[in-house]
Amino acid sequence: MSSVFGEAFRISTFGESHGAGVGVVIDGCPSLLEISVDEIQAELDRRRPGQSKITTQRKEEDKVQILSGVQDGVTLGTPIALLVMNKDQRSRDYDEMQAKHRPSHADFTYHEKYGIKASSGGGRASARETIGRVAAGAVAQKLLKHLWGVEVTSWVQQVKEIDAAVAGTPTREQVEANIVRCPDQDAAEQMIALIESTRKEGDSLGGIISCHATGVPAGWGEPVFDKLEAELAKAMLSLPACKGFESGSGFAGTQMTGREHNDPFRGDGTEVWTTQNNSGGIQGGISNGMPITFRCAFKPTATILHEQDTVDVDKQNTTLAGKGRHDPCVLPRAVPMVDAMAALVLVDHALRSQRRSN
Numbered sequence: 001m002s003s004v005f006g007e008a009f010r011i012s013t014f015g016e017s018h019g020a021g022v023g024v025v026i027d028g029c030p031s032l033l034e035i036s037v038d039e040i041q042a043e044l045d046r047r048r049p050g051q052s053k054i055t056t057q058r059k060e061e062d063k064v065q066i067l068s069g070v071q072d073g074v075t076l077g078t079p080i081a082l083l084v085m086n087k088d089q090r091s092r093d094y095d096e097m098q099a100k101h102r103p104s105h106a107d108f109t110y111h112e113k114y115g116i117k118a119s120s121g122g123g124r125a126s127a128r129e130t131i132g133r134v135a136a137g138a139v140a141q142k143l144l145k146h147l148w149g150v151e152v153t154s155w156v157q158q159v160k161e162i163d164a165a166v167a168g169t170p171t172r173e174q175v176e177a178n179i180v181r182c183p184d185q186d187a188a189e190q191m192i193a194l195i196e197s198t199r200k201e202g203d204s205l206g207g208i209i210s211c212h213a214t215g216v217p218a219g220w221g222e223p224v225f226d227k228l229e230a231e232l233a234k235a236m237l238s239l240p241a242c243k244g245f246e247s248g249s250g251f252a253g254t255q256m257t258g259r260e261h262n263d264p265f266r267g268d269g270t271e272v273w274t275t276q277n278n279s280g281g282i283q284g285g286i287s288n289g290m291p292i293t294f295r296c297a298f299k300p301t302a303t304i305l306h307e308q309d310t311v312d313v314d315k316q317n318t319t320l321a322g323k324g325r326h327d328p329c330v331l332p333r334a335v336p337m338v339d340a341m342a343a344l345v346l347v348d349h350a351l352r353s354q355r356r357s358n
Contacts, residue, residue, distance in 0.1 A: 003124075005235070006344060008351035009143075011136045015086075017126030023083040024132030026069065026139060028351065031077030035142055040064050040082065043138040044131065046336040049327075052179035054195045056327045060087055064135055075139075082135040086128075100312045100320045104302040111313065127240045127330065130337045137340020140347040148350060150215040154338040156182040156331045157295065159191040159207040169212040169291065181335045199328035202305030206241070207331050209296045209338050213346060216281060218272070218289035220349040227285025228349060229294070235341040236296045241330045244297030248280025263290075292346075298334055301327050 004012045008028050015022030041064055048062040049055060062084050069080030101107040106125035111117045122128075144150040155175045157164050164184035174183040180195070182188040191207075198205050221228030229247040236245050253261050256278070263274035263283075274290055281292035303322040310320045327333060 005133075005238070006348040008355060009140065009344065009348040011132065011344065013129055013132030013136075015129065015132070016123040017086075017128040018123075019086060021083055021085040022128055022131045023081065024136045026080040026082070026136050029069070029075050029077070029080055029139060029143065030147075030351075031075055033075040033139075033143055033146060034073055035070060035075060035139055036073050037064060037066055039142060040066075040135050040138040043134050043141075043336055043340065044084070046176075047130065047134045047333055049333070052332070054179055054192060054199070054328065055333055062131060080139065082132070084131050084135070096320065096323070100318055101310050102302065102320060102322070103308045103310050104299075108311070125240065127327075127333070127337075130239065130340075133344070134336050134340045137336070137343045140343035141339065144343055144347050144350065148215065148217065150213060150346060150350075152211065152213045152339050152342045152346070154209055154211040154335045154342070156180055156188075156191065156335060157208045157210040159194060159329060159331060160205050162187055162190045162194060162207075164188070166210070169214055175335065179332060181332050195329045202322075203328070204301035204304050204326075205329040206243075206298050206300040207329065209298065209331060209334060211294055211296070211338050211342050213281070213292040213342055216287045216289070216292050216346065218287055220346065220353050221282065221284075221286035222349070222352065223285050228282045228287055228292070228345070229280070229285065231345045231349070232292075232294055232342065235345050236294070236338065239296075239334065239337050239341060241298045241301065241334070242296050243299045245294065247282060247292075247294040249278040250280075250295060253278060296334075296338060298330055301330055 004010060010027045012025045044062045044064055048060055050057050050059050065083045067081035067083055069076055069078050105122060107117050110125065141152060153169055153172060153175065155170055164182050164187040166183055170183035175181050178188040180188050180191045182191055195205060233245040236242050249261060261278050263276050263279050266273055266275060272289060277290045280294060281287055281290040303326040305322050307319050307321040310318060312318050
């Protein structure tokens with residue numbers, strides 16, 4: 001089913017942007033993992049709207065409720081249900097869009113597929129659907145850290161042409177040091193200024209998010225169709241507004257020779273490592289013990305406050321100007337979404353590998 005993700009650690013998200021609420025059911029989480037509502041809430045707070053002057057001003061606290069699967073702060077090994085109620089929908093902002101399709105949104109394609117669309121807020125195509133992913137990702141990140149010592153860190157690498165200078169893997173504290181979630185403070189200030197000026201013009205921006213997963217042991221991933229980078233690519237491209245994915249050297253590797261690109265192995269009889277990491281920690285679709293590195297490209301937010309050509313539900317030409325409250329740049333709020341999806345992929349493959357060894 002299209003709303004289910006994962007095999008050994010499986011999630012199913014539900015809800016629409018302007019419905020009563022959104023959430024997730026997690027199946028496959030081991031028992032006896034200590035997890036609190038505050039730990040899940042901390043990740044949702046990084047994703048929630050209205051958190052800064054460069055995000056949508058929709059006012060949602062996104063307070064999560066644990067409905068099942070956790071008792072006295074410990075997982076039971078049974079399905080975990082997490083729910084967040086919607087409060088500040090303002091569906092009236094979307095009245096005109098009931099009859100008109102928003103350019104570059106999912107309105108037209110959903111209508112063609114289902115014969116109906118959730119006209120208020122984009123329904124399942126809205127980024128609000130990712131609340132369930134981020135909530136489940138908080139559990140996945142805790143499990144990865146607890147059982148395997150794995151940490152996932154994502155950050156805003158680029159907004160339009162402003163590219164950050166980041167060496168190695170930044171800390172979560174460095175990422176969270178500013179509202180754009182870029183660990184290069186000079187670049188961050190430029191990004192914030194550009195996003196603000198673009199918002200005032202009624203337009204939007206895109207950019208790139210980088211992600212590193214450290215502590216991943218060798219051996220995670222499944223050949224041939226469930227290669228780790230293929231699973232990560234599917235996870236990232238399932239996020240709203242994500243239009244591109246590259247792992248390791250990515251497209252830059254096309255400019256290298258094989259001699260330049262290959263990652264030489266070294267070992268000490270116990271551990272094996274590579275002297276560089278163009279492979280991005282994955283070879284043959286299986287982790288090799290080096291940090292897993294990848295990047296995601298996010299398009300500019302589709303809703304802009306300018307009149308654009310479109311069609312109505314009768315496929316007649318018309319025009320439409322965006323209304324409502326929208327992010328002028330999705331990247332700052334997409335960082336915890338990338339963290340979550342990366343963690344969900346990794347924990348799923350960790351449990352699949354563990355299941356095989358048992």
